[in-house]
Every structure is written in C-alpha cells, then in structure tokens.
Amino acid sequence: MVQSKSVVYAKLPDGFPVPGETLVVESKDVDISTAPEGGVAIKVLLVSVDPYMRGRMRDESKTTSYSSAFTLGEPIDGGGLAKVLESNNPSFQPGDHVTGLIPHSEYVVLDAQRAKTLRKIHNPYNLPLERFVGVLGMxxxxxxxxxxxxxxxxxxxxxxxxxxxxxxxxxxxxxxxxxxxxxxxxxxxxxxxxxxxxxxxxxxxxxxxxxxxxxxxxxxxxxxxxxxxxxxxxxxxxxxxxxxxxxxxxxxxxxxxxxxxxxxxxxxxxxxxxxxxxxxxxxxxxxxxxxxIGAKYAEQFQKDVQKWLHEGSITYQEDVTVGIENEAEGFVRMLRGQNFGKAVIKYADA
Amino acid sequence: MVQSKSVVYAKLPDGFPVPGETLVVESKDVDISTAPEGGVAIKVLLVSVDPYMRGRMRDESKTTSYSSAFTLGEPIDGGGLAKVLESNNPSFQPGDHVTGLIPHSEYVVLDAQRAKTLRKIHNPYNLPLERFVGVLGMxxxxxxxxxxxxxxxxxxxxxxxxxxxxxxxxxxxxxxxxxxxxxxxxxxxxxxxxxxxxxxxxxxxxxxxxxxxxxxxxxxxxxxxxxxxxxxxxxxxxxxxxxxxxxxxxxxxxxxxxxxxxxxxxxxxxxxxxxxxxxxxxxxxxxxxxxxIGAKYAEQFQKDVQKWLHEGSITYQEDVTVGIENEAEGFVRMLRGQNFGKAVIKYADA
Structure with missing residues (x-):
C-alpha cells in the first residue's frame, strides 16, 4: 500500500476554474504490488495540462464535444508520462517509461482496457522525459x-x-x-x-x-x-x-x-x-x-522532432509546476496565459 | 447594323437593386456582319440571373471576391446561351449554340479573348435550350x-x-x-x-x-x-x-x-x-x-444529368422572364426569392 494523492474534479466551474473548489487534492491508499490481467501498476511522473481540458469541465448533457466531460468526484485525466512498477501485460516491463491517457494520481493501477492507451516511449537520444509530454507529446x-x-x-x-x-x-x-x-x-x-x-x-x-x-x-x-x-x-x-x-x-x-x-x-x-x-x-x-489524424503522422513526427531536438534546431520552452498539490494553480495560470511554454506538472523525478 | 438592347449597370445599389436605376436598358447599333480574327458575332437567346451577381454590384475597391465587380456604365455579363451568327474562329460555325460568359446584350461581337469562354453545347437528346443555362449550366x-x-x-x-x-x-x-x-x-x-x-x-x-x-x-x-x-x-x-x-x-x-x-x-x-x-x-x-472545381466534373456532369433529364428522373423548374427589358425585375424577384425555379431571362427563341 502507498499513499497516493489525486487531483479530483469537484465542481463545475463558471468562468475560470478555482483551485481548491473546482479541483481538489484527495489522498487514498493504493495497492501497487500487483497488476490485474493485461494491466499495469504505474507511478505517474509528469502530466500535461492543456486548454482543451477546460472544455471537459462541463455539464455532459449540454454539449457534444470530441473529449468526454470529466466525472465529478473522480480524478481528472489526460496526457502524461509514467514509470511502470508492476506489469501483467507483455508489452510493458517494470521500469519502462510509458505515455498515454493517464489519471492525475501519483500511483495508479490500470486494467487491461485502460493500459491499451499506453505506449512505451522510444528515446534513442536519451532526451529528458519532460519533452515527451510537450513538444514530443500530444x-x-x-x-x-x-x-x-x-x-x-x-x-x-x-x-x-x-x-x-x-x-x-x-x-x-x-x-x-x-x-x-x-x-x-x-x-x-x-x-x-x-x-x-x-x-x-x-x-x-x-x-x-x-x-x-x-x-x-x-x-x-x-x-x-x-x-x-x-x-x-x-x-x-x-x-x-x-x-x-x-x-x-x-x-x-x-x-x-x-x-x-x-x-x-x-x-x-x-x-x-x-x-x-x-x-x-x-x-x-x-x-x-x-x-x-495523429496516427498517420506519429512515427514521422517522433523521428523528425526527436532528431531536431537532439541537434538543437528546434527550440521549446517548458513551464514546469512541481508537485501534484500545485497542479490546479498551474492549470489556471496556463488558462490565463501566464505560463511561458508548455505547461507541465511534475509529480516525481523518477 | 442591328439595333441591340443591353442591360447596363448604372448605379451601385444600397440594399436590393432597383430596376431602372441600378440596371437600365440602353440601345445601340451593332455591326454583326463580320467577326474579328478568332472572334464571333452572336445573338443572345438566354441569360441566367443568379444570386452571386448581386455580389458583383459593389465598389471594387472594398471587397476581394471571386468574381470581378460589374463596371459602371457597361452591360453586365454572366452565364448565357447564344447562337453564332458569324465566326472567324475554327471552333464555331454559324448556327452553333454556345454557352459561356455572355454580355447581357441582344447582339454582341466578341473578340478572340472573350470567345475563349464559349463552349459549343453537346445536345444528343435535343433537350430544350433553357436547360443549358440552368440545370445543365453553371x-x-x-x-x-x-x-x-x-x-x-x-x-x-x-x-x-x-x-x-x-x-x-x-x-x-x-x-x-x-x-x-x-x-x-x-x-x-x-x-x-x-x-x-x-x-x-x-x-x-x-x-x-x-x-x-x-x-x-x-x-x-x-x-x-x-x-x-x-x-x-x-x-x-x-x-x-x-x-x-x-x-x-x-x-x-x-x-x-x-x-x-x-x-x-x-x-x-x-x-x-x-x-x-x-x-x-x-x-x-x-x-x-x-x-x-468544375472542370474536373464537367464531362461526367453533362453525361449524367442530360441522361437523367431525358429519362425524366431529374425534376427541374424554370422561372422564365421574357424580354431583355424585363430582366432587372426578374433579377430582383430572384433575389427576393419570389421566383420558383431557376431564374432565366429569355431574349429570343432562336
């Protein structure tokens, strides 16, 4: 059992979300010692916060949108990067770094269905992990x-x-x-x-x-x-x-x-x-x-942009907020355009 | 020399065009006995009046649009059908029916440049000429x-x-x-x-x-x-x-x-x-x-729609105004949606 904090969607915002009201941090115990059939237990290292996530804070009955609404009372999710702790899925080994649709919790156990969104990163130039949720991510x-x-x-x-x-x-x-x-x-x-x-x-x-x-x-x-x-x-x-x-x-x-x-x-x-x-x-x-439309470009994109980052011919800027408890503030700063560069929340270094 | 009436663009309209003010009928003598090198002398039988023509009644300096503004003091033009009277162009013979960009005048002599927009109609089912400015036209x-x-x-x-x-x-x-x-x-x-x-x-x-x-x-x-x-x-x-x-x-x-x-x-x-x-x-x-985008579909379109018209499996409706002097009224009726079917102005039967 580990203590795991999550960012939970607690209330529909009117206008800008309010940290501690729209999004609250909750803590609970999670058993990460085993993974279910086809699933994985992961430690989340980085999550991306993006403007489209504001669109998911809505009354589901009111709008049709490409991304489903967040569920009240549940952790939000989105693009992120995690380390595999335990795996019951042949595609992943403990220690692998994976990206995909990741719940905003420090530790999570994903079932086979949810593990399907994960992809092991290919990092031949050993680029910093932050890149994979920003310029190399979604x-x-x-x-x-x-x-x-x-x-x-x-x-x-x-x-x-x-x-x-x-x-x-x-x-x-x-x-x-x-x-x-x-x-x-x-x-x-x-x-x-x-x-x-x-x-x-x-x-x-x-x-x-x-x-x-x-x-x-x-x-x-x-x-x-x-x-x-x-x-x-x-x-x-x-x-x-x-x-x-x-x-x-x-x-x-x-x-x-x-x-x-x-x-x-x-x-x-x-x-x-x-x-x-x-x-x-x-x-x-x-x-x-x-x-x-992403799938048809994904491979060429990784190949091109990883190479250009390695060569230094692509410039990027990251705005990293450290700590899951500071995520809501980081999210609102991004919505207000007060970030400078890709807004990323870092839960842990490794 | 023949007397030839034209519909002349006389004044920029504010709101709906006004017959006799925005568009006026003028008459002049035209020598249709010869055609210039590469050109033709034609008798206009039918012209099409369409909503986009309202957009050509504008101050040229104000808007960028796909179709050029009409020139004040000159006859308007648009899609139409004419009979060739004299030809100095190997593509056309006297008696041919041609469609293309046609000035709204009863008789016109077109130079080589303007004759280039003309196309001899292909009418294997001997369909009425009105069809070629409407359902078979632009x-x-x-x-x-x-x-x-x-x-x-x-x-x-x-x-x-x-x-x-x-x-x-x-x-x-x-x-x-x-x-x-x-x-x-x-x-x-x-x-x-x-x-x-x-x-x-x-x-x-x-x-x-x-x-x-x-x-x-x-x-x-x-x-x-x-x-x-x-x-x-x-x-x-x-x-x-x-x-x-x-x-x-x-x-x-x-x-x-x-x-x-x-x-x-x-x-x-x-x-x-x-x-x-x-x-x-x-x-x-x-x-x-x-x-x-029309060129790549034009041949298949003529083939399909002529056949369907001949078979009677395509229904069309035409709203024919007879006489060049009634054109402006017909045009405004169309803009107000008072026509029922394709608005066509008939200058002459043959």
Missing amino acids: PGLTAYASLYEIGELHRSEKETIFITAASGAVGSLVGQLAKREGLRVVGSAGSDEKVKYLVEKLGFDAAFNYKTESPKEALAKYIPEGLDIYYDNVGGETLEAAIDNAKPHARFIECGMISQYNRKEDEEPYGVRNLMEIVKKKLKIQGFIVGD | PGLTAYASLYEIGELHRSEKETIFITAASGAVGSLVGQLAKREGLRVVGSAGSDEKVKYLVEKLGFDAAFNYKTESPKEALAKYIPEGLDIYYDNVGGETLEAAIDNAKPHARFIECGMISQYNRKEDEEPYGVRNLMEIVKKKLKIQGFIVGD
Whole structure:
C-alpha cells in the first residue's frame, strides 16, 4: 500500500476554474504490488495540462464535444508520462517509461482496457522525459499532424502563416515547422516577453502582443499581403480579423478557441460577422482532433522532432509546476496565459 | 447594323437593386456582319440571373471576391446561351449554340479573348435550350461539383444533408443528387408551395418554410439525429443553427449567403456566435467557386444529368422572364426569392 494523492474534479466551474473548489487534492491508499490481467501498476511522473481540458469541465448533457466531460468526484485525466512498477501485460516491463491517457494520481493501477492507451516511449537520444509530454507529446503531434493534414502547404508561391498563442506548446512548434517549410511566419502572444521570444528565439518573421495591438490593425500591418494559413488557437475577434485578412483559398486550422472557453454562464460568445467571406474567398475553415489524424503522422513526427531536438534546431520552452498539490494553480495560470511554454506538472523525478 | 438592347449597370445599389436605376436598358447599333480574327458575332437567346451577381454590384475597391465587380456604365455579363451568327474562329460555325460568359446584350461581337469562354453545347437528346443555362449550366455544375468535391459523401453509415434555398437552381439539384446517393435529404424554402414541391416532386424526406418555422426549432424537429452535410445558400442565423445541429465531422458546403447579400450600408451582418463548435465537432466549413472545381466534373456532369433529364428522373423548374427589358425585375424577384425555379431571362427563341 502507498499513499497516493489525486487531483479530483469537484465542481463545475463558471468562468475560470478555482483551485481548491473546482479541483481538489484527495489522498487514498493504493495497492501497487500487483497488476490485474493485461494491466499495469504505474507511478505517474509528469502530466500535461492543456486548454482543451477546460472544455471537459462541463455539464455532459449540454454539449457534444470530441473529449468526454470529466466525472465529478473522480480524478481528472489526460496526457502524461509514467514509470511502470508492476506489469501483467507483455508489452510493458517494470521500469519502462510509458505515455498515454493517464489519471492525475501519483500511483495508479490500470486494467487491461485502460493500459491499451499506453505506449512505451522510444528515446534513442536519451532526451529528458519532460519533452515527451510537450513538444514530443500530444501538443507536438497536434501541431505536426494538423499543419500537414489541413494546411495544404505551398498551394501558392510564397505563403504566410499567422499563428495565435504562438509561444504556446502547439503554436511554437507550428511556427518552427512552418519556417522549415519556407513560409513567412507571423505570430501573436500575450506579452512583450513572449513576442520577443517568437522573433529572437524561434525565428518568426514578425510577432505582436495582442493585448497592446488590436488583431485587425496588427494583421494589416504585419501581413499586408494577406494570410494563406491561419493556425487558430483563440477564436473570437481574432478569427474575425483573420477572415478579413485572408487571401483567397486560405486555410484555417481550427485548433482551439481559448478566448471563448472561460466565459461566464451569462456572457454571450463573440459573434463573428464576416463569414460571407468564406464564400467570397473560398476559405476552408476546419476543426480536427489529434486522435483522428495523429496516427498517420506519429512515427514521422517522433523521428523528425526527436532528431531536431537532439541537434538543437528546434527550440521549446517548458513551464514546469512541481508537485501534484500545485497542479490546479498551474492549470489556471496556463488558462490565463501566464505560463511561458508548455505547461507541465511534475509529480516525481523518477 | 442591328439595333441591340443591353442591360447596363448604372448605379451601385444600397440594399436590393432597383430596376431602372441600378440596371437600365440602353440601345445601340451593332455591326454583326463580320467577326474579328478568332472572334464571333452572336445573338443572345438566354441569360441566367443568379444570386452571386448581386455580389458583383459593389465598389471594387472594398471587397476581394471571386468574381470581378460589374463596371459602371457597361452591360453586365454572366452565364448565357447564344447562337453564332458569324465566326472567324475554327471552333464555331454559324448556327452553333454556345454557352459561356455572355454580355447581357441582344447582339454582341466578341473578340478572340472573350470567345475563349464559349463552349459549343453537346445536345444528343435535343433537350430544350433553357436547360443549358440552368440545370445543365453553371448552377447545375455548381451543385454537382461542390457536392462531390467538398461533401465527402458516405463518411458514415446513413447520412443526412440539409439544404437551404432548396427549391432553387442549385439546391434542387443537390437534393436530387443526394437522394440518388441514398442520403436522407431535408430542405428549407421560403413558401409553403415550395416546401410542398420539395417533398412531393423532388422526393425530399422533409422540408420546412423558414418564414414560418425558425431554423433552430425546425432543425431540431426534422433532423433530430444531427446533420452530416449542410449545403448552405443563405448564411446568417440558419448557418448558426446548422452548426448547432451538426454531428461531429460534418461538412459545410458554402455555396452562398444570400441572407447577407442585400444588407443596407448601415445594417450589421449577422454575428455567428457558436464557431467554437468547429473545434469541438471537428467541422469543415468550406467555400468554393465552380470555376476552380468544375472542370474536373464537367464531362461526367453533362453525361449524367442530360441522361437523367431525358429519362425524366431529374425534376427541374424554370422561372422564365421574357424580354431583355424585363430582366432587372426578374433579377430582383430572384433575389427576393419570389421566383420558383431557376431564374432565366429569355431574349429570343432562336
């Protein structure tokens, strides 16, 4: 028996989640000495906290969404990395590092069904484990798969991509992939420090702080030629401005709409008024989920990005919160855009 | 020399065009006895009037659109059918019937450049010429090409398509093609008579009058299972309702947004507030122009639809206005949805 703390979903939030109210830490004893048939006992080392998780904090009856709602009273789950302690499954050995859908608990016993989501990591360059929940994890694969699947790169001569939340886990990789492809890359972020990072560290051609420049004016200024691809993480007013700025045949990769996620119950969502441009400009505006499109890119993605990380030609930034008891604060900081880099919660080093 | 009347674009409209003000009839002498090198002299028999033409009545400097603005003081143009009178082009002989981009004048001499848009019709079943500007013309090809190019038919088991302006030239063919493909087909139109036509004549599974039932309630009632494909001709509030009703992975074929075309200068376009569903439901919302996607379907389209018309297995409806002097009224009636079937202006029988 070990004492194991969990992050439990305790109450539906209205607007931003509240640590200690929406999410609470609970502790209980777990028997990790054996694993059930086909299952594993694991020690969780790292979990990823991502904007889409806010979408799982909802009344299940109200919305259809790609990801199921969290269950009240149960630990939340998501992408993470764990060490196998005991295994009753031929695919895993004690000591293996695995990624997959992981409950936010320090120690967990997974049955055969849940063990199916796990994948042993392949780490030939011995990269730090944090990478595997960020730039090499779901956010990285999201960036890679969606850019190639929906982006239709190089439809015309010299293309420009605009990326919002560009210093985030997904956006920063999208930008660097686009630079490798020879595109002109423009991003927006929520602080001058992040803007500087985009231009100086990631090699963006231009970037702006959306808190001090309106998207409409900034797009006219930084993309006078019009955008070919919009990688959307924010929605709302910026999406409207991007539609106005778009060139004919532009592709909109709809990864997220974080500006609309944390509305209060009584706040109206932003109404986008220029959808007529979809017809006029023959735009394609497409949502996706990495679960649908990721598999076909996963192998090439790991091969490419591990190599580039090893060579040092891909820059990444991680924002690590240490300790399961600090997870809820780390999650809300990320939702408010106060993190700088991929938000990761570290439960243990090994 | 012949006297030839033309429909001339005289003034930028604010809201609906006004016959005699926006469009005026002018007459002049035309020498049709010879054609220039590579060109033809033609007598125009039929022209098509379509919603997109309202979009060409704009200040060119203000919007980017797929179709160029009409030129003030010049005849408007569009899809039409003409008889060749004189030809200095080896592709055409006097007496040939040709379709293409045709100026709205009774008699026209086209130079080599403009003659390039013409195509001699192939009419093995000797179908009436009206068909070639409607169900066999640009509107028909629009329906056919966009449904197959963007619709991704049969992604799931038994799919439902919702079509707005379903009794119109494009919508009525889309609906019949979808029925042939085995889809469940639901349409909306602007009168009880049209609704009856959709169900009784075109075999739609359900239809409603959007003037007496709100799109939101009607979709919940007629498509409780959720739509897989939305064929959008209207935009605005109905688009918003369709996004709410859509199943995951639904495809939106954005053909037109007629609800937004005839706004007054000071009217705000409708703000669509639920675009977050694009991300949640992985929707694809795509505009297109038949000029880009039509060519690859054109041959199969003519073959299929001519055959089905000959067999009588495709139903069509034409709304013919006789006489070039009545064109502007016919055009505005179509924009107001007062036509029943494809709006065609007949200049002459032969």
